[in-house]
Amino acid sequence: MTSTPPTWEPEQHWQQPVFGEQPTSGGQLVPVPGPTEPPGTLERLAGRLHGLVWVIAVVLVVFGHLSIVPTVVLAVVAGFVLNHIRHDLRRQRLARAVPPVPRPPDQEELR
Numbered sequence: 001m002t003s004t005p006p007t008w009e010p011e012q013h014w015q016q017p018v019f020g021e022q023p024t025s026g027g028q029l030v031p032v033p034g035p036t037e038p039p040g041t042l043e044r045l046a047g048r049l050h051g052l053v054w055v056i057a058v059v060l061v062v063f064g065h066l067s068i069v070p071t072v073v074l075a076v077v078a079g080f081v082l083n084h085i086r087h088d089l090r091r092q093r094l095a096r097a098v099p100p101v102p103r104p105p106d107q108e109e110l111r
Contacts, residue, residue, distance in 0.1 A: 036097040043089040050082040 039047075057075035060066050 036094055039093065040089065043086055043093065046082050046086040046089065050079060050086060053079040053082065 053075050057071050061068055061071050
């Protein structure tokens with residue numbers, strides 16, 4: 001087995017780039033979403049129930065003496081429906097966010 005002898009040169013280290021100046025996008029304005037409202041009660045409830053679907057299914061199988069196959073099918077369908085409701089409510093909430101009005105570039109920036 002061979003090994004390379006150590007060189008006493010300093011190792012190169014990665015340095016964090018400076019973020020003082022942001023690159024311009026050629027006069028194009030980048031859309032930035034505006035402030036959004038927090039999730040509503042129904043959206044949070046759908047998310048919580050979506051997270052508990054399989055826990056409820058296991059409890060029903062173990063303590064409710066239900067058969068496994070119908071309970072698994074019910075859990076899959078309920079999870080799909082709750083996830084769809086949650087994503088649809090989130091999409092509607094984000095669509096209601098008012099985007100900021102883009103301002104034209106200053107004359108000094110154009111020089």
